[in-house]
Amino acid sequence: MSDIEKVKKLREATGAGFKDCNSAIKESGGDLDKAVEILRIKGISKASKKMSRDAKEGVVAISGDEKKSSILEVNCETDFVAKNNDFIIFVKELSELNNQNNSNVDELKKCKMKNGSTVEENLVSLIAKIGEKITIGKTITISNSSSINCQYLHTVVKDNLAKLAVVVSLETKENSDIVKNFGKQLSMHIAAS
Numbered sequence: 001m002s003d004i005e006k007v008k009k010l011r012e013a014t015g016a017g018f019k020d021c022n023s024a025i026k027e028s029g030g031d032l033d034k035a036v037e038i039l040r041i042k043g044i045s046k047a048s049k050k051m052s053r054d055a056k057e058g059v060v061a062i063s064g065d066e067k068k069s070s071i072l073e074v075n076c077e078t079d080f081v082a083k084n085n086d087f088i089i090f091v092k093e094l095s096e097l098n099n100q101n102n103s104n105v106d107e108l109k110k111c112k113m114k115n116g117s118t119v120e121e122n123l124v125s126l127i128a129k130i131g132e133k134i135t136i137g138k139t140i141t142i143s144n145s146s147s148i149n150c151q152y153l154h155t156v157v158k159d160n161l162a163k164l165a166v167v168v169s170l171e172t173k174e175n176s177d178i179v180k181n182f183g184k185q186l187s188m189h190i191a192a193s
Contacts, residue, residue, distance in 0.1 A: 150183025
């Protein structure tokens, strides 16, 4: 297998850039497994260098249902990254895991994602791949058996991801369309404020 084929295979496996893959192949003497490990180590060092920067953009994700809803903020440096497909896929899966873990960020970071790696490992890989600081921000889970959660997403990026999200928990035994509509309207007014 030529070096170009190895670089292509490494890029497909890791998602890293051509230049990084090429240097990892040369550094490993053509060994693909060694090259993956080199990229992983470089990714960790790249990620740690980026942590001093400000991450003031990003998205808010809502997951769950009427009885249990979770809100998760994931920050990045630019609006461009907040619309990046890899970032969106990561946040969508992270949002579901956050709901399952009741917004416990320490437990969330240890969870395994669909690819078999932990959230923490996937976060480091994403930072290395995208080249920006990405952090898990504020999280909260609202769960009450005698309440109905209503939500509103403003400036939707994709599906359950937006620039602004509101969840209102209405304590009621009635589960009608009128109550749900009131909750949605109230969420919209809160977002407007």
